[in-house]
Amino acid sequence: MMPPLLVRLQIMRRDGRRLxxxxxxxLFWLIALPFVIVxxxxxxxxxxxxxxxxxxxxxxxxxxxxxxxxxxIELSGRRSFVLLHVY
Numbered sequence: 001m002m003p004p005l006l007v008r009l010q011i012m013r014r015d016g017r018r019l020x021x022x023x024x025x026x027l028f029w030l031i032a033l034p035f036v037i038v039x040x041x042x043x044x045x046x047x048x049x050x051x052x053x054x055x056x057x058x059x060x061x062x063x064x065x066x067x068x069x070x071x072x073i074e075l076s077g078r079r080s081f082v083l084l085h086v087y
Contacts, residue, residue, distance in 0.1 A: 001066025003029060006087040013080045025086075 006024040040058070047054035049053040 001063060002069070003030075003065045004069045004071075004086045008083075008085045008087070010083040011080055011084075012083075014078075 003025070005024070005026045007025055009019075009021045009023060011019040044054040044058065047057055068086055071084075071086045073082075075082040077086075
């Protein structure tokens with residue numbers, strides 16, 4: 001399972017104007033990777049001290065992150081409509 005790599009944000013106003021943005025999440029993952037690498041051993045030690053199964057918890061978070069792909073979020077207001085699609 002892979003984390004999401006792209007997000008399409010589309011904003012449509014009632015007067016017909018549109019804004020469509022493609023946001024590359026893989027750039028965010030590249031920036032976040034060093035922090036995750038540093039924090040992961042600390043999180044595993046803390047979970048082990050709390051008598052949790054650290055690798056099961058990390059695997060569960062990875063599965064949730066991988067399941068985000070394909071998510072559609074639609075928001076409708078009085079003046080605009082927002083669509084967020086995660087690839």
